[in-house]
Amino acid sequence: MSFSSLSDYQTRRQDLILADRALRADHKTGQLSELEAQADKVIRDLRAAEAESIWSREYEGIPHPFPGMEFLTGKRSIIVQTKLFEILGKMPKGGLLHAHVDATVNVAHLLNLATKYPAIHVRASTALNATNIGSVLPELRPLPEDLRSSAGLIALTDSNYVPDTWVQFNKAKESFSPQLGGPEGFDRWLTAAMTINPTEAYVTHNTVTKIWQKFQSTFLVAAPLVRYRPIHKEYCREFILSSIADGISYVEPRINFLKDIVRPFISADARSHVPHREILQDFDEVLNEVKADLKAQGKGDHFIGARIIYTTIRFITPEELEWYLQECIDLKKEFPHLIAGFDLVGDENVLKPLIYYIEPLLKFRKMQEDAGVEIPFIFHGGETLGDGTEADMNLYDAILLGTKRIGHGFSLVKHPKLIEICKERDIAIEVCPISNEILRLTSSMHMHPLPILLNQGVPVALCSDDPSVFGNMGLTFDYFQVLAASEITGLIQLGEMAKDSIKYSTLEQADKEQALSAWQKRWEEFLKYVVTEGPRYL
């Protein structure tokens, strides 16, 4: 290639850059409204200003901060202090398409809910002291009334505590030894067991395999609380309300349905397991109450609703899966407006791949036809660093089985043909940036493959995955991390992802249009806010 002049070079350089970015959703330079262009510039200027003013300083215990850095380290001392974060908090986010209900409400709220139910008890495998408190896990359980009488009155921190004796939650909290922090120390002990801290993610458990062990442990500890029916209902309410507060107008969470012994839902009297249809009834009630409340406040268009992706865990047998597929169909018939799809969850690197379940999964279409329902697969796939491992190969099966979206799809960028198919068939990727980073698929946002997906024109919705464990409540943190780590992605791209999170939801067409139009209205207001208030921070 030869160039007639420097300006010829510059022109062709610009053409090449535009051609390279032509598939991006935000590739519409010249087509932006005046307001969009201005707001985009304010955000870019603010990002650049804060890269200097905020990110180039040292912070206690953070020797080398950078935008897009390890979330758990940067969150409190830096990220939440930025104006960029404050502004993004007000952005209308569209839908949240990938979150596991069990892990959506911040732990402080959950522990507060626990204080309200006398059934909730806690025990430990040994008396707690300063030496063992970091390693002994709490066990929680709602006990039926007749068993509560035998529950211990001795503090968990008393050296005379008899290992594995149940203590009522509030009593355990009040009697927690002042040497271990008293009631606050009790909450810290529980919180540590239900969340991942920076040392775990970045030092002691700094591989995918090891951090998954801690990750799974947080679910096992929290499940008896979260899945106690009265708490679960309030938990779902809080999930929805806090999502709305963060600018999310639709949620499509996954709920894990597991029959019998493994993490069942427990009835209010703690005597029995709750049939799954009653969990959906609760969810429906909460939903209707929230919507009625919003309507009464004149904010009806702030929340379009919620639908549930029925999931079970990929450690079951193919025969057991058939039972779940049938239950999912039965629930879809009873709650057609609530069931959005079907998925299998759990560590893809360790548990069963989709191909293991191929027979029941292939049968599912026929089962749906017979029942007169339609339930799309919305599979997790490629949440892995593997190259050709079973977890990576799940992407082939997810796509062949007609998945509507792909959960994570972290390894999708390795697969040119699958990328092509995702674009042809309009399969969106539920990208969970902070989850991927904390679960050590990427060391920081800068190694995340998201820019590859965006530049290839694959539709993407940003998601939070398990915010109660990761601390990325709402979607603002995930949007922030993505924005901070790029010089290309700006406000327009964030808006496009928000729109895609509605477009690729399972909402009916009419609802989708209504949601999109409500989003557009709030987006315009948000842009005005950015243009008006943003420059004050520069």
Place this chain on the structure above:
Amino acid sequence: MSFSSLSDYQTRRQDLILADRALRADHKTGQLSELEAQADKVIRDLRAAEAESIWSREYEGIPHPFPGMEFLTGKRSIIVQTKLFEILGKMPKGGLLHAHVDATVNVAHLLNLATKYPAIHVRASTALNATNIGSVLPELRPLPEDLRSSAGLIALTDSNYVPDTWVQFNKAKESFSPQLGGPEGFDRWLTAAMTINPTEAYVTHNTVTKIWQKFQSTFLVAAPLVRYRPIHKEYCREFILSSIADGISYVEPRINFLKDIVRPFISADARSHVPHREILQDFDEVLNEVKADLKAQGKGDHFIGARIIYTTIRFITPEELEWYLQECIDLKKEFPHLIAGFDLVGDENVLKPLIYYIEPLLKFRKMQEDAGVEIPFIFHGGETLGDGTEADMNLYDAILLGTKRIGHGFSLVKHPKLIEICKERDIAIEVCPISNEILRLTSSMHMHPLPILLNQGVPVALCSDDPSVFGNMGLTFDYFQVLAASEITGLIQLGEMAKDSIKYSTLEQADKEQALSAWQKRWEEFLKYVVTEGPRYL
């Protein structure tokens, strides 16, 4: 998509996998010779066996090893113990297309060379003791004879040592305090300053910015030794000989030419700077001696030769660059067989981007035409985690300027149009897996974008970059890391990359064909060895 049967599904699944891998160089199932197929299987079986037998154990100080793990941590206790590593050591590697001569010979050898020249002196900014030895850097310098008389006789570790007094290298070594390890402690002190250790890479300097600081420091410490003309000549010889010993049959290293004060080449009498043409003369002599020796041993086809990529550092002004471009042309005229191309080196994230030099770079073609020579650009580009930063944008300029290959191209995978162009114009990527990992672009081989390039069909040559600093001497380590971290890449793909390293060299067509045919012969021998000896390890 619907499937008539399970076997229909399986067939279409296999078709999809093959379509997804159709662009890979190793995508020729069914076209493999019996020998290739057998050898590939042996290596896959051995990899799987060692994943169990070697990688699933714990090692002292390595709580969670995995294939493709951090190189500096896994190298000695694990990688070099594997049979896979032993076998790959015997593989014919083709050409080494990306290595900086200053950093190609192991430090032990360099320190041994230093003992042979009385001119070599060393000093420190303070007397060394157990407390400061980890932070005080050695300064090395060849001194002219008349200055040597003033050189101190006191040990660097003597509390009476006068800061910054030169001590002759051998004397400094012999007199090094036994408390600090004596002569071996002296070598350890120097080695630590010229290499990166696991703690630096993975703890204290665990970001791209910080590790580059240590990385650059290793060059500053070693340069006065490496660039002392008599040592440099022996250093180049050892680089070539050790490459040949590792199965490399051609090298195309970069030599940094810097005029005057910055890291000059120093004459044997240590009185003057060496004109760059004399460095090339030395290189040429070494080359001819090595080739003659090999021929005498009947191993003439083990080494086809070497050519040098002329480089300077991207901190100069555009005006200064013109001087270097002209010198490069002058050297090409005098040593047409030795000058392979032109490049700019140094941290792309911090130093000047290509666009800063666009005027002289655009002039270069005309300058070549006037001089009747042809010197391709072989640019570094995209050695960065940045998304749209200057370092990332270098890829646009490298490609517009007609680069023959791209050094690193780490961020290329983000750029769909540039990938397309690389394939159309047959631009190979010099991928340096271990360098990228130690310089923190990727946390382990599993996050490296190489599989994306391979699956997109972009030609790739694996390279070592700066093996004296990283400890990845030869190419066996880099091939090992790539093989260990994938379930897809096998021996056939490694062979294709070896072939590409010859195909995309700057060798003349006739030499290239000769090199390829010699490689093919050795490859067949290697495959036979794998098939014969490999199964013994299973």
